Amino acid sequence: MRVKICGITTVEQGSAIATLGATALGFICVPESPRYISPAQIGSITAALPPPYPDCIGVFANASLPTIQATVARAHLTAVQLHGQESPAFCQAVRAALSQVELIKALRVRSAADLASAQTYEPYVDTLLLDAYHPTQLGGTGQTLDWEKLTQFRPARPWFLAGGLSPENVLSAIAQLSPAGIDLSSSVERSPGDKDLAKVAQLFEQLHQYE
Numbered sequence: 001m002r003v004k005i006c007g008i009t010t011v012e013q014g015s016a017i018a019t020l021g022a023t024a025l026g027f028i029c030v031p032e033s034p035r036y037i038s039p040a041q042i043g044s045i046t047a048a049l050p051p052p053y054p055d056c057i058g059v060f061a062n063a064s065l066p067t068i069q070a071t072v073a074r075a076h077l078t079a080v081q082l083h084g085q086e087s088p089a090f091c092q093a094v095r096a097a098l099s100q101v102e103l104i105k106a107l108r109v110r111s112a113a114d115l116a117s118a119q120t121y122e123p124y125v126d127t128l129l130l131d132a133y134h135p136t137q138l139g140g141t142g143q144t145l146d147w148e149k150l151t152q153f154r155p156a157r158p159w160f161l162a163g164g165l166s167p168e169n170v171l172s173a174i175a176q177l178s179p180a181g182i183d184l185s186s187s188v189e190r191s192p193g194d195k196d197l198a199k200v201a202q203l204f205e206q207l208h209q210y211e
């Protein structure tokens with residue numbers, strides 16, 4: 001199971017969370033977010049990571065292709081997560097421009113139609129991600145999806161479950177939905193961008209029960 005901890009902002013916390021067992025670290029490249037860090041700051045974190053190296057995922061929302069390309073190069077990202085209203089055609093363009101990078105399309109699910117739209121992205125992305133819809137925030141909201149409505153979700157790509165996952169509810173989510181990966185942010189932090197390492201450790205203790 002892939003385990004992504006998102007909203008990393010410091011070298012110390014990035015390295016500690018990788019050592020605890022995260023297979024992926026997420027970096028918020030959305031300037032409006034309180035978890036935003038610059039490409040240069042991300043580069044400092046990725047350069048200091050210990051082996052085994054986690055995936056380093058840049059989270060973008062409605063960014064231009066040149067911005068994404070420049071950030072991937074400067075920050076040494078291995079994956080790009082598109083968390084805004086990016087179209088399938090835009091994903092196709094990112095795929096063509098960044099063929100060595102994992103492309104993840106996040107869908108903020110409000111309705112059955114949002115879930116069905118996953119199909120239109122499948123030809124152009126490596127991975128899908130489901131997050132909860134929030135009217136004013138793009139992500140990191142701590143809101144859970146209605147898991148009951150996801151039990152029939154069987155996309156042609158592997159997918160991450162995000163949205164309000166915590167050490168307390170993650171085993172239940174995995175048991176119900178069997179996603180390829182899980183993605184946590186606000187439940188394992190003291191304040192936006194400041195991760196609580198005790199909570200991250202608690203998460204991995206829970207996950208070891210599942211293994």
Ligand SMILES: O=C(O)c1ccccc1N[C@@H]1O[C@H](COP(=O)(O)O)[C@@H](O)[C@H]1O
Binds near residue numbers: 028131138185
């Ligand atoms: O975390 C943010 O600030 C953020 C900003 C813009 C787009 C996405 C963002 N975060 C994503 O939100 C989910 C996790 O949220 P939660 O706090 O666990 O509910 C994850 O996919 C992040 O990449």
